[in-house]
Amino acid sequence: MNFLAPIGRVFLSFLATIGRLAIFTGQALGSAWHPPYYPRNILRQMIEIGYYSLPVVGLTAIFTGAVLALQSYSGFSRFSAEGSIAIVVVLSITRELGPVLAGLMVAGRIGAAFAAEIGTMRVTEQIDALTTLSTNPMKYLVFPRLLAGVLMMPCLVLLADIIGVMGGYLLSIHKLGFAPEPYINNTFEFLEAKDVISGLVKAAVFGFIITLMGCYHGYHSGRGAQGVGTATTNAVVSSSILILLSNYLITELFFAV
């Protein structure tokens, strides 16, 4: 029966990881109730996540919107449905591509940065030093990042929505020869609040996932440069997968037939 042992081992270590992650999350959120609060840390992380991710997210959105318009045009023109391009672009962007692509880009940027920074702090004993200076590292390092992620990702995605729709608009007007006014009317005629809100809810969840994975893997980083490298890789990979998984679950929640 020895061949069962590795299966059990993998399963047990999977459960142990879930448990550690749950405790980590609980400690991070639980630390936030009592003062001191660290508004400066929260603000700095909000700038890091929200402001410095703007170029990456904006570029992703504008090209995605343009490609969407181009692809739907070449597909829809086969059955004379060019009029639907505007609504296809706006629905795809707000419901799916805005939050998911922004989430993946931010996972690469922020997840990696957090894991590397906190991992280096772990390796160089700076986290232990925080504790010896009467500062709870969960509260000082982790919670501000989680909060900033949850607050800033919806803002980023709202901007990505606008820029993405604009990308589709620019391409349709200048390349495909649509008239501006009908295109804009088409865009907003069938758009519902739910389409945008579901995307923003996704964004908040993704923001939590990205920052949590970055902090968790950094916090439990192994020793040395290799440990930090592994932590960074794990943070990006796990947050990307969890983004795609939770994206499905949230979509199911909002739009299940």
Add this chain to the structure above:
Amino acid sequence: MTLIVPKISVRDVHKAFGSNVVLDGSTLDVAKGESLVIIGGSGTGKSVLLKCVLGLLRPDSGKIEVDGQNVIGLNGADKMAYMGRIGMLFQGAALFDSLKVWENVAFGLMQGKGTPKKLAREIALEKLNDVGLAPRVADLMPAELSGGMQKRVGLARAVAGDPEIIFFDEPTTGLDPIMADVINDLIVECTREKGITTMTITHDMASAKKIATSVAMIYEGKIIWRGDAGEIYDSGNAYVDQFVHGRAQGPISFGQGQAQHEVQKA
């Protein structure tokens, strides 16, 4: 006869990582104002013992008391209060690299004790002056400093909160002999006159001789010898003799057991 409560009391502390036993019943007392240096080879459990007393690691069994009060498994406010009474100089100084030098020194004051920024900066400059650093260093980033200067800043940070106990983790490792001696002098200066109790782990005998009032030797997770600093070169203990004279031959073998401890540390 009155019973004197030791400042730090470690009783039969065990700590294992998985199947690897690191501390195997360590017992140790440190009196108030004493400067105890714990010597021992790499991987003999020095760091783990220090981290248990600091509260960064939780021992599997045993008692650790400071002033007769248990310090194992403290949480929340109790833990922060305990941390407010101690200082720690880390091996690599562990300065926060996103903060300026003076902010590092004042960190415990500002974040832990809520001292106003202006006053905290004044205290930080004073503490930097105590370790021989000019005020212009205060506004540099830690990465701009040499290893020796980082250690000094770390020392200034450790003493900034006026702690009752300071822990030193290999304070001279990685420094040239002259800088090591400067740090040793500073440690003595910053602690002995103020009656601060200190616990140092090192394998640098020059450092041990300079800063210790008493010495303990740890081997395979147990304290195997403890005595006054003066007795160290005629301890009559074969293990201590081998270590302080740095001989490859002797009762301490760097074989299987050593390798296992190294694996745990990695």
